[in-house]
Amino acid sequence: MSVSIHPSAVVDPAAKLGEGVSIGPFCVVGPAVELGDGVRLTSHVVVEGRTRIGARTVVYPFASLGHAPQDLKFKGEPSELIIGTDNTIREHVTMNPGTEGGGMVTRVGSHCLFMMSAHVAHDCVVGDHVILANNATLGGHVTLGDHVILGGLSAVHQFVRIGAHAMIGGMSGVEQDVIPFGLVMGDRARLAGLNLVGLGRRGFAKDDISGLRTAYRHLFGPEGTFAERVEQVARDYAGQPLVEDVLGFIRADASRSICQPRDR
Numbered sequence: 001m002s003v004s005i006h007p008s009a010v011v012d013p014a015a016k017l018g019e020g021v022s023i024g025p026f027c028v029v030g031p032a033v034e035l036g037d038g039v040r041l042t043s044h045v046v047v048e049g050r051t052r053i054g055a056r057t058v059v060y061p062f063a064s065l066g067h068a069p070q071d072l073k074f075k076g077e078p079s080e081l082i083i084g085t086d087n088t089i090r091e092h093v094t095m096n097p098g099t100e101g102g103g104m105v106t107r108v109g110s111h112c113l114f115m116m117s118a119h120v121a122h123d124c125v126v127g128d129h130v131i132l133a134n135n136a137t138l139g140g141h142v143t144l145g146d147h148v149i150l151g152g153l154s155a156v157h158q159f160v161r162i163g164a165h166a167m168i169g170g171m172s173g174v175e176q177d178v179i180p181f182g183l184v185m186g187d188r189a190r191l192a193g194l195n196l197v198g199l200g201r202r203g204f205a206k207d208d209i210s211g212l213r214t215a216y217r218h219l220f221g222p223e224g225t226f227a228e229r230v231e232q233v234a235r236d237y238a239g240q241p242l243v244e245d246v247l248g249f250i251r252a253d254a255s256r257s258i259c260q261p262r263d264r
Contacts, residue, residue, distance in 0.1 A: 002019075002020070003017050003019070003020070003021045003022075003023075004021070004022045004023065005023045006023060006024050006025045006026075006027070006043075008025045008026050009023045009024065009025065009026065009027040009028070009029070009041075010027070010028045010029070011023060011027070011028075011029040012029060012030055012031035012033070013031075014031035014032070015029045015030065015031060015032075015033045015034070015035070016033070016034040016035070017035050018034075018035055018036045018037035018038070018039065018055065019037045019038070020037055020038045021035045021036075021037070021038070021039050021040070022039075022040040022041070023035075023041045024040075024041055024042045024043040024044075024045070025043045025044070026043055026044045027041045027043065027044065027045045027046070027047075028045075028046045028047070028048070029041070029047050030047060030048040030049060030051075030066070032049060032050045032051070033047045033048070033049075033050075033051050033052075033053075033066065034051070034052040034053070035047075035053050036052075036053060036054045036055035036056070036057070036085065037055045037056070038055050038056040039053050039054075039055065039056065039057050039058075039059075040057075040058045040059070041059045042058070042059065042060050042061055043061050044061040044062050045059045045060070045061065045062070045063050045065070046063070046064050046065070046067070047059075047065045047066055048064075048065070048066045048067050049066035049067060049068070049079075049080075049081060049097050050066070050078060050079065050080040050081070050097065051065055051066030051080070051081040051082075051083070051097070052080070052081070052082045052083065053065070053083045053087075054083055054084040054085035054086070054087070054110060055085045055086070056085055056086045057083060057084075057085065057086065057087040057088070057089065058087075058088050058089070059089045059093075060088075060089060060090045060091045060093075061091050062091050062092045063089050063090070063091065063092065063093045063094070064093075064094045064095075065081060065083070065089070065093075065094075065095045066081045066095070066096070066097055067094075067096065068096070068097075069096040069097060069098070069099055069121065069122035069123075069140070070096060070121065070122070071096075071099055071121075071122050071140060073099060073100075073101060074099050074100075074122070075100075077099065077100045077104065078104075079097040079098040079099055079100070079104040079105065079106075079122075080097050080098060080104060080105045080106070081095055081096065081097040081098070081105075081106045081108075082105060082106070082107050082108065083095070083108045084108055084109045084110030084111075084112070084128070085110045085111075086110050086111045087108065087110065087111065087112045087113070087114070088112070088113045088114070089114045090113075090114060090115050090116045090118075091116045091117070092116055092117040093114045093115075093116070093117065093118050093119070093120075094117075094118075094119045094120070095108065095114075095119075095120040096120070096121055096122045097122065098122055098123045099122045099123055099140075101123070102122060102123025102140065102141050103123060105123070106120065106121075106122055106123055106124050106125075107124075107125050107126065108120060108124075108126045109126055109127045109128035109129070109130060109146070110128050110129075111128055111129045112126065112128065112129065112130045112131065112132075113130075113131045113132070114132045115131075115132060115133045115134045115136070115152075116134045116135070117134060117135045118132035118133070118134070118135065118136045118137070118150075119136075119137045119138060120132075120138050121137075121138050121139050121140040121141075121142070121158070122140045122141075123140050123141045124138050124140070124141065124142045124143070124144070125142075125143045125144070126138075126144045127144055127145045127146035127147070127148065127164065128146045128147075129146055129147045130144050130146070130147065130148050130149070130150075131148075131149045131150065132150045133149075133150060133151050133152040133154075133170065134152040134153070135152055135153045136150040136151065136152060136153070136154045136155070136168075137154070137155045137156065138156050139155070139156055139157050139158035139159075139160070140158045140159070141158050141159045142156050142157075142158065142159070142160050142161075142162070143160075143161045143162070144162050145162060145163045145164030145165070145166070145180060146164045146165070147164055147165045147198065147202065148162050148163075148164065148165070148166050148167070148168075149166075149167045149168065149195075149198070150168045151167075151168055151169050151170030151171070151172065151185075152170045152171070153170055153171045154168045154169070154170060154171060154172045154173070154174065154189075155172075155173050155174070156168070156174045157173070157174060157175045159255070159256060160174055160175065160176065160177055160178075160256065161177045161178070161249070161252075161253060161256070162174070162177070162178045163177075163178060163179050163180030163181070163182065163245070163246070163249045164180045164181075164245070165180055165181045165195055165198055165199065165202065166178045166179070166180060166181060166182045166183070166184070166195060167182075167183050167184075167195040167198055168184055168185070168189065169183070169184065169185030169186070169189070169192070170185075171187065172184060172185050172186055172187070172189040173186075173187055173188050173189055174189045174259070175188060175189070175259075176189075176256060176257050176258060176259040176260075177249075177253070177256050177257070177258050177259060178191070178258075178259045179191070179246045179249055179250065179258060179259070180242075180245045180246050180249050181194050181195050181198075181199060181212060181242065181245075181246065182194065182195065182259065183195045183196075184259055186262070189259060190259065190260065190261060190262040191220065191259045191260055191261045191262075192261070192262075193216075194212065194213060194216055196209065196213075199212075204242065208240065208241060208242050209242070211237060211240045211242065211243060212240070212242040212243055212246070214237075215233050215236070215237045215240070215243040215246070216246075218232065218233050218236070219233050219246070220260065220261050226258070226260075230247060230250055230251070233247065234247050
């Protein structure tokens, strides 16, 4: 399969282009860029820096990928932006490479959808099958698990972790870590339950979902401290995979507090 480059596009000869790459009108591709097989830049796309885009990803007009991070500490270090395969990156999306203070890499998974004007900041780690709706914004060093959905106009504070299969309601501001399967919303987002619709759509067993729902009520109940409830749930629900996913997430990093229900 041949590479197709529109005459108006500016593609540095040093850029590495896979088979079947299509670069549309008025795109700009820098010298350290790598585009995997079948990548398509529709038009007016800018890809700069040490940026790798995986196979079959489609990028829409006015997206900017790989330009310097919006971080005053960045001093031009040779950091990277690595984007997986089969992603859809819509109009005006921005993604920045990593920094020395965050491991030097911003990493985006595969099969993700980034809707119009979504932003992935420096040193973020985004899982597979993630959706960022229009104008959803990630601060620096954010981690998103697989199948996370961020509603439109939502914003995630720097260094926050959001567990797999969680859903963030539109116009939410997330300042605390969100458990896997959690559902949060609000201008300063609070936990509002579990993402039961997402769990059902992704084929989790009914018994596992039922166990998770019961464990959730105990984990965020009124008795004792949160640490005590975590240990109690670990004893009472040992061997239940979804519950163990949540507990593993909570125990993995104690640097930020866990998002709680509003009545807590």
